[in-house]
Each structure stands twice: as structure tokens, then as C-alpha cells.
Amino acid sequence: MQLYHHPFCAHSRLIRLALGEMGIEPELIEEHVWERRAEFLMLDPAGITPVLVENDGFVVPGGDLIAEYLDETRGDHLADRRLLPVDLYARVEVRRLTSWFNHKFFAEVSEPLVREKVYKRRMPREFGGGPPEMSIIRAARANIRYHLQYIGWLLKSRNWLAGERMSYADLAAAAHISVVDYLGDVPWDEDEGAKIWYARIKSRPAFRPLLALTVAGMPPAPCYADLDF
Amino acid sequence: MQLYHHPFCAHSRLIRLALGEMGIEPELIEEHVWERRAEFLMLDPAGITPVLVENDGFVVPGGDLIAEYLDETRGDHLADRRLLPVDLYARVEVRRLTSWFNHKFFAEVSEPLVREKVYKRRMPREFGGGPPEMSIIRAARANIRYHLQYIGWLLKSRNWLAGERMSYADLAAAAHISVVDYLGDVPWDEDEGAKIWYARIKSRPAFRPLLALTVAGMPPAPCYADLDF
Numbered sequence: 001m002q003l004y005h006h007p008f009c010a011h012s013r014l015i016r017l018a019l020g021e022m023g024i025e026p027e028l029i030e031e032h033v034w035e036r037r038a039e040f041l042m043l044d045p046a047g048i049t050p051v052l053v054e055n056d057g058f059v060v061p062g063g064d065l066i067a068e069y070l071d072e073t074r075g076d077h078l079a080d081r082r083l084l085p086v087d088l089y090a091r092v093e094v095r096r097l098t099s100w101f102n103h104k105f106f107a108e109v110s111e112p113l114v115r116e117k118v119y120k121r122r123m124p125r126e127f128g129g130g131p132p133e134m135s136i137i138r139a140a141r142a143n144i145r146y147h148l149q150y151i152g153w154l155l156k157s158r159n160w161l162a163g164e165r166m167s168y169a170d171l172a173a174a175a176h177i178s179v180v181d182y183l184g185d186v187p188w189d190e191d192e193g194a195k196i197w198y199a200r201i202k203s204r205p206a207f208r209p210l211l212a213l214t215v216a217g218m219p220p221a222p223c224y225a226d227l228d229f
Numbered sequence: 230m231q232l233y234h235h236p237f238c239a240h241s242r243l244i245r246l247a248l249g250e251m252g253i254e255p256e257l258i259e260e261h262v263w264e265r266r267a268e269f270l271m272l273d274p275a276g277i278t279p280v281l282v283e284n285d286g287f288v289v290p291g292g293d294l295i296a297e298y299l300d301e302t303r304g305d306h307l308a309d310r311r312l313l314p315v316d317l318y319a320r321v322e323v324r325r326l327t328s329w330f331n332h333k334f335f336a337e338v339s340e341p342l343v344r345e346k347v348y349k350r351r352m353p354r355e356f357g358g359g360p361p362e363m364s365i366i367r368a369a370r371a372n373i374r375y376h377l378q379y380i381g382w383l384l385k386s387r388n389w390l391a392g393e394r395m396s397y398a399d400l401a402a403a404a405h406i407s408v409v410d411y412l413g414d415v416p417w418d419e420d421e422g423a424k425i426w427y428a429r430i431k432s433r434p435a436f437r438p439l440l441a442l443t444v445a446g447m448p449p450a451p452c453y454a455d456l457d458f
Contacts, residue, residue, distance in 0.1 A: 045379070046325075046333055058318065064293070065324045072317060088301060089287065095294050096275075104275055150274070 001026040004040065004051040006033070007213050008114045008182075011063030011102060012050040013175035018067060018083060018168070020206025022074050026052070034119070034127045063102060067168050083168045094162040097154075097169035101176050108143040110176045112136045117183055118218070137185075144180060145190050152193035166201070174201045178210055184221030188229060195229075203227050230255040231282040233269065235262070236442050237343045237411075240292030240331060241279040242404035247296060247312055247397070249435025251303050255281070263348070263356045292331060296397050312397045323391040326383075326398035330405050337372040339405045341365045346412055347447065373409060374419050381422035395430070403430045407439055413450030417458060424458075432456050 003019070003026040005012030019026055031040055031049050044051045044061035052060040052069070060069045071084040084094055116132035123129035151173060154161050162169040177198060180186050188195050201207065211225040223229040232248070232255040234241030248255055260269055260278050273280045273290035281289040281298070289298045300313040313323055345361035352358035380402060383390050391398040406427060409415050417424050430436065440454040452458040 046329060058321075060321055061325055062328060064328060065321060068324065069317075069321060072320070088298075091301070092287075092289050092294060092298060095297065096290055099291060099293065100275060 001055060002029055002053040003027070004029045004031040004043070004049055004053075006031060006049050007215055008118050008179055009049045010106065010110050010114075010172075010176040010179045011048075013178060013210055014063050014102070014168070014172050015050045015052065015066050015070075016210065017171040017175055017206050018070055020209065021081065021083065021171070021204075022070065022078065024074075034123050064099075067098070071168075080165065083166075083171065085163070085165070085167065090163055094167040094169050097162050098167075098172045101169070101172040105147050105173070105176050109140050109147060110179050112140045113180055113183055113185055116140075118215075141185055141187075144185065145187060148187070148191040148194040151197060152191035155193045155197050161197075170197075170201055174198065174207070178202075178207075178224075182213075182220045182224050184223070188223070199227065199229070230284060231258055232256070233258045233260040233272070233278055233280040233282075235260060235278050236444055237347050237408055238278045239335065239339050239343075239401075239405040239408045240277075242407060242439055243292050243331070243397070243401050244279045244281065244295050244299075245439065246400040246404055246435050247299055249438065250310065250312065250400070250433075251299065251307065253303075263352050293328075296327070300397075309394065312395075312400065314392070314394070314396065319392055323396040323398050326391050327396075327401045330398070330401040334376050334402070334405050338369045338376060339408050341369045342409055342412055342414055345369075370414055370416075373414065374416060377416070377420040377423040380426060381420035384422045384426050390426075399426075399430055403427065403436070407431075407436075407453075411442075411449045411453050413452070417452070428456065428458070 001019075001024060003012070003015060005016065005028055007030070016026075016028075031037070031051075033040070033047055033049055036047055040051070041047050043053065043059050046061060048062065050063055050066060052066045054060070060066050067084070071082070075082045075084060085091055116137050120129050120132055151161065158164065160166045160170050161173055177186060202211070214220060230248075230253060232241070232244060234245065234257055236259070245255075245257075260266070260280075262269070262276055262278055265276055269280070270276050272282065272288050275290060277291065279292055279295060281295045283289070289295050296313070300311070304311045304313060314320055345365050349358050349361055380390065387393065389395045389399050390402055406415060431440070443449060
């Protein structure tokens with residue numbers, strides 16, 4: 001199985017975590033979507049990471065779709081560790097929170113931070129590169145605080161974000177937070193419950209490849225790989 | 230069943246079309262999300278339309294989730310008119326194109342046009358109201374052309390957007406296009422195949438309530454409700 005990804009793409013990280021939980025090690029291909037490579041656009045005309053290519057060549061594009069597809073093809077094997085529960089009502093809650101992080105947290109926190117601090121720095125000017133906009137970074141750093149409070153609030157009555165078992169909701173939240181944590185922008189003093197939850201998910205074996213990740217010229221924040229942050 | 234919606238929210242329109250295809254007539258409640266009503270935020274903390282409330286009070290928030298939920302609870306009844314096919318590979322293609330219109334077309338066309346031409350005009354200045362930004366409107370009007378070409382290209386080898394049967398992909402595309410068509414911004418001379426497909430879906434009974442819709446102070450473009458546009 002091949003996974004086209006980018007180390008700062010949180011949606012790619014979510015799929016890497018899910019594959020890790022399923023015991024699958026894909027061949028990783030780093031894709032710079034802003035280059036709009038013709039071969040990549042042939043796989044997925046939308047041109048965004050992640051894109052999964054099955055052994056038989058079948059292409060599944062986009063984090064949301066890959067998550068559903070992996071559950072449909074490999075969910076049974078996971079039994080009670082299934083990432084999308086079978087129960088109708090539990091599915092809605094898992095999908096609601098997965099979508100919360102993949103879309104709302106992404107728009108308000110992880111996308112603007114990565115765009116301003118990473119992509120604009122690495123992209124040539126003709127693709128939109130340039131110096132970061134500090135007002136956008138400040139807004140994203142303020143926004144993350146209420147998301148951490150929301151995580152803490154959910155965990156007052158639950159073991160994991162969407163219920164009693166770990167699910168895609170936890171992996172999505174952790175994937176987006178891990179990207180921001182690499183950049184050193186998670187205020188871990190904001191919510192004790194959120195911090196304990198993140199320490200728990202961060203210590204799972206599936207998380208190790210993400211913690212080992214270092215991007216040339218852009219080392220992670222000191223707390224990033226620390227399990228006892 | 231209750232549906233919190235907004236007439237210019239394409240995601241709400243997609244669900245209205247899906248419910249129409251299922252023969253379900255929900256109680257419609259128009260929600261102005263920018264007012265951030267406390268009762269609405271209690272139903273869905275993300276605070277966006279559409280939100281479905283089942284007869285028993287169960288809440289399903291967001292267009293993507295409601296589509297999956299309706300298929301899981303009512304899909305069987307539709308038999309070969311099912312909007313999300315059962316086949317694993319066909320599901321990926323339906324979800325890919327549904328996501329294309331709900332996210333990509335939304336970001337590049339329907340969201341900016343509705344924001345600039347409708348919401349900014351109707352919202353008080355303290356909620357972000359004000360005069361439209363013409364450069365954004367021009368960019369969205371340019372972007373829609375390649376989406377119409379893509380629809381036309383898909384239909385050269387298929388009966389409907391994602392395959393031989395009508396699916397959520399068609400309803401999502403039609404929902405987003407219908408919002409733009411209300412504003413008079415669909416260049417129907419761009420692609421003959423796309424126009425024929427839209428005429429076909431526009432003539433379905435489920436489409437009638439959308440075509441009958443008129444917003445006070447903002448009448449639809451002349452071609453909007455015309456089945457022979």
C-alpha cells in the first residue's frame with residue numbers, strides 16, 4: 001500500500017495513525033501539492049494529500065474518505081478497537097468530532113499555522129511563498145485554547161473524545177495537535193485534561209513514527225517527542 | 230423530523246434534495262448561523278447548518294454526516310435508487326465527488342459568492358457585514374467554469390456524475406450549482422453536457438421546493454426556476 005503524504009499535513013498524519021493502529025506499514029511518498037505534479041493529479045484531480053493507493057492500484061483520495069474506506073475494508077479485524085463504531089448513534093458522535101478537527105480545528109488553527117510558518121517559507125514566491133503574517137499566527141494561537149478546553153470538557157464525562165473507546169475522533173484531534181506541537185504552538189498549561197489525554201495517545205506505538213519525524217532546517221519544538229512533556 | 234437550514238446554504242439544499250428523494254418532508258427551521266443563537270449551539274457546538282433533529286430528538290449535525298446517517302437509516306428502502314451505493318469501489322467515487330462539491334466547489338465558488346453577495350449584505354456590520362468585494366466575486370465566477378467542464382467531462386463516459394445511477398454526488402453538485410444559479414452566476418454556455426445534466430436533475434420532483442424558493446428583497450435570476458433554461 002502506498003500513501004502520498006506530507007509531514008505537516010494533519011490529514012496525512014491521521015491516516016498514518018490509523019494504519020499504525022491497524023498494523024499496516026505503507027510505503028510513504030512525500031508529495032508537495034503546491035507543485036501540482038501531473039502524475040499526482042492523475043491519481044487525484046483535487047490534488048490534495050493524503051492519497052492512498054491499494055496494492056491492486058485502487059486509489060482512495062482524501063483523509064475523510066480513506067478513514068471510511070479503511071474501516072470498511074479493515075474495521076472488522078480490529079474488533080473492539082474499531083476506529084468507527086458499528087452503533088448508529090456512536091458513529092454520528094465519532095464522525096462529528098472527527099469532522100470538528102479535520103475541518104474546524106484545521107481552518108482555525110492547524111491550516112493557518114502550517115501555511116504561515118512552514119509552507120510560505122518553503123514555497124517559491126510564484127507558488128505563494130513569502131514571509132509569515134504575524135496577525136494570522138496570533139489568531140490561530142488564540143483559537144487553539146478553546147479547542148483544548150473543549151477536549152478537556154468532553155473528557156470530564158468520557159474515557160476518549162467520542163466515548164468509552166478510542167476512535168477516529170481521537171486520532172484526528174491528535175494528528176492536528178501534533179502538527180501544531182511540532183511548531184511549539186500548543187499551550188499545554190491551558191487544560192490539564194487535554195494534556196493527560198494527549199500524553200496517553202502520544203505513548204501509543206502507532207504514534208512513534210510521527211514523533212521520530214524531523215524536517216530538515218526545521219527541528220521540532222523540544223516538547224514534541226517528549227512523552228513526559 | 231426537523232431540519233435547521235438556510236436557503237443559501239448549499240449543504241442544507243443537498244439534504245433537502247436527499248430527503249425529497251426519500252419522500253421525507255422535514256419541518257424546516259431557517260437558522261442565521263452568524264447570530265450564534267444559544268439554543269442552536271446547544272444542538273451543534275460547531276454552529277453550522279444543516280442540523281437534522283430526528284423525531285426522537287437525536288441530533289445529526291452537518292451535511293456530510295447527515296448524508297451518511299440518512300443512507301444508514303433509510304438507504305435500504307431506496308433499493309436501486311440508493312444515494313450511497315453498497316459496492317466498496319462505487320462508494321469511494323460517490324464520496325470523492327460529493328466531497329469535491331461540498332468542499333472544493335464550496336471553497337472556490339459557492340461560499341465566496343454567497344458570502345459576498347448575500348451574507349455580507351444581510352449581516353449587521355458587527356457580524357462582518359458590508360459591501361461585496363468585487364475581486365472575490367470575479368475569481369469565483371472564473372472558477373466555476375472549470376467545474377462545469379469537469380462535470381461535462383465526467384458525463385462523457387457516465388450517465389450520472391459518479392456512475393450509472395444518480396447519487397449524493399449529483400445532489401451535492403446540483404445543490405451548490407443551484408445556489409449560484411439563484412444569484413445568476415452560472416455561465417450555462419460553458420459546457421453543453423453539464424447543462425443537459427442540470428436540466429435533468431432540476432426536473433426531478435425533489436427539486437421543486439428549491440425552485441419555488443424566493444428570498445425577500447433578493448429575487449432569483451430569471452433562469453433559476455425555468456426548467457427549459
